[in-house]
């Protein structure tokens with residue numbers, strides 16, 4: 001039986017692993033889950049394991065917070081120890097976080113083949129920590145699972161093509177389809193937003209937006225102009241930055257703690273529009289047929305912009321204000337940009 005070690009650590013990876021772990025079990029593969037501890041609050045980690053019934057990690061390395069080098073280095077060291085004990089046939093990694101890089105580097109140095117889910121994404125902005133992680137992981141991988149044709153093309157341009165690269169679709173789409181019946185209205189919704197059916201859902205956490213006061217203040221000021229309540233489940237990084245910079249929050253903005261995946265599904269299904277700098281949430285807006293306003297200067301998910309489902313506004317107050325004011329609830333959406341909802345099964349098949 002093929003033995004796979006899966007390395008996860010940050011919120012989007014729990015969502016992706018929920019879909020793939022189920023498919024691996026169905027295909028009869030043996031999986032050992034390693035959680036690096038990069039995200040560690042209950043609302044950033046445990047809630048996803050509980051709601052999505054992800055297998056309990058066999059190891060939790062407890063390496064979260066701190067500078068990039070220290071975090072990645074400590075994770076790498078501890079993952080190597082585990083790989084030497086478990087001796088898997090493959091190491092499976094997701095996306096572009098420091099945990100992804102640590103997992104891939106630990107494996108490739110031990111000559112264990114790396115399988116990368118969400119391969120080939122590029123923002124072409126090397127100042128993003130995620131961009132460096134993606135490039136290094138793709139070039140260390142033996143099996144690459146691309147979500148889109150654009151990702152396939154990006155890999156080909158870097159000389160990565162052939163039978164080891166497979167277009168499978170996006171595992172976040174699989175997750176959404178599987179769990180959407182179980183969406184939950186957050187219990188604070190009535191008190192925070194009232195009975196108004198129209199609200200804007202916002203998430204902010206990118207380093208480029210939280211690490212400079214000017215950008216974060218521009219975003220918060222833009223959100224504050226919204227005529228609809230802005231529900232903002234706040235990532236701990238952004239909470240710290242708002243408090244450190246002393247940024248004032250306008251009445252339109254309703255700050256709540258990070259929500260679980262089931263609550264997020266409800267908010268996505270019921271909002272008027274999405275404003276975000278998250279990679280995953282841009283796609284989830286599309287899955288839920290909601291217009292998306294992206295608080296970045298570029299995106300990896302360029303097909304959404306090409307189809308006008310997504311608009312890039314950066315961190316400019318006026319651009320954000322104008323984009324929110326112009327949101328329409330009657331946009332027609334096509335389907336199929338991210339596969340057929342069977343990406344996880346295709347990955348399991350390829351692994352076997």
Ligand code: UD1
Nearest residue numbers: 010011012038039040041044065066097098129130236237
């Ligand atoms: C990380 C990923 C990013 C991903 C995001 C998903 C990297 C380089 N970045 O960014 O690609 O989009 O996760 O959410 O890997 N913190 C807590 N509690 C937690 C987790 C974090 O308080 O449970 C705080 C800590 O102060 C920590 C800070 O948030 O230092 C940043 O966390 P970190 O994991 O370094 O980066 P993210 O911004 O979460």
Ligand code: UDP
Nearest residue numbers: 011012015233258259260261264278279280
């Ligand atoms: N998410 C969530 N609760 C939140 C914010 C995000 O469940 O309060 C989910 C979101 O629906 C998506 C995933 O977390 O499935 C995306 O993670 P995040 O935005 O942190 O990371 P990114 O995709 O930008 O790497």
